[in-house]
Amino acid sequence: MMKQVLVGKVSPPTLASGDPRGGYVTTWDGKAKLGLGPGGVKYNVKVGDPCLGWPHTEYLEPGVALIGFEEGSTSGPYTASGTGIAFVKLSCLGNKVTMINGDAKGAKGVVTGKGGMGGTSMHLQVWFPYDTLDKICTGDKVKVVSEGVGLEISGWEGRIFNLAPSLFEALNSTLTKDILGLPVTKIIPIKAMGYGVGQGSGETGTWCIQSNPPSLVDEIGISDLCFGDIVALTDALIDYGKGYYKGAVTIGVITTGGSDQAGQGPGVMAIATSLKGKIKPRLDKNANIAKLLKLEA
16 A cells, blocks of 8 residues: 655635635525635644534634635646645545644644535644644645555455445444445434535545434534544445435545535545445444544543
8 A cells, every 4th residue: 555745735724615706605495694614724623522502613724724725715626736636535534644844844734634615725734732823824835745546355245435444443343244334323224314415525625414404414414513523424425425325334534524515414424335224323422433543631
C-alpha cells in the first residue's frame, strides 16, 4: 500500500448555497436562512459533538476544513483541478496532519472526515488540539500523510475505502466466513436517505440522511446523532455512485451536520460497502471515530 505526502491549505468559511449574491437557502417549509457551516476553523464544533441543532447552519463541518493547495473556496467537484480532487480522494480518515507554516507551524492533527456541499469546494476535515485552533489561519499550508487507498480484506466480497490502516484496526472488525462485522451507533433504512443519490464515487462527497420535517428525526431515531458516528445504511450502496440496491449494506461516518432544506440532512461518508450484503453491523454506542482515535473531548 502506497504512502505519500499531500499538501493543502486551510479553507475560508463558505456558505452552503454557494451564491455570492446573498448566500441564503430556502428551508423545507419555505423560509430563508443563511447556510453557514462549511469551511473555516471551528473553535466550538468538533468531531464527537451533536450534528443537529446548530442555529442557521447547513452541512456544518467540525474542526478545520482544508482544500487542495491550488483550489479556491468555491471550487466544486466539476471545476476543481486534478490536484485538488486528488487531495481529497487520496486522504483517509485517521491520516496524520501537520501544519507546515504560519503561527501553528508543527501542530499535529488527524483527518476526521470529508465534506463540502451546495456549491462549495470539496473539503477535508481535520481535528487539531483546542489550544492550537486560535493559531490557525485561512490559507495556512498543511501536510497530510496519505495512507489507506487500496486497503483490502482477503476473502471478503466488498470494498473498504477512506480509512487509514490504523483506524481500520481500531474498529475491531470481525470476519466470520465471508461476513464482515463492524460497529455502528445506528442502522438507517434506505427510505431515510435523500440528497446525494447518484452523485460521485465513495471517495468524495456524502449522502444525506433526511432531517426534515422535524418529525422525521424522531421517526428514524437520529436526534442524538453526532459528528464521527459510524452508521449502517441498509439496501444502500455507496461505491462508484450512490443509490438503492436491495440487500446491499454500506457503513459510513457522519461528517457533515443537519440541513433544513427539503430532502437533506446529516452527511454520511462511506468507509465500507458490499453490494451482496456481506456486512453485519453490530450496535455499539461507542462507535465514533473521536473515541476510536482517542481525540480529546
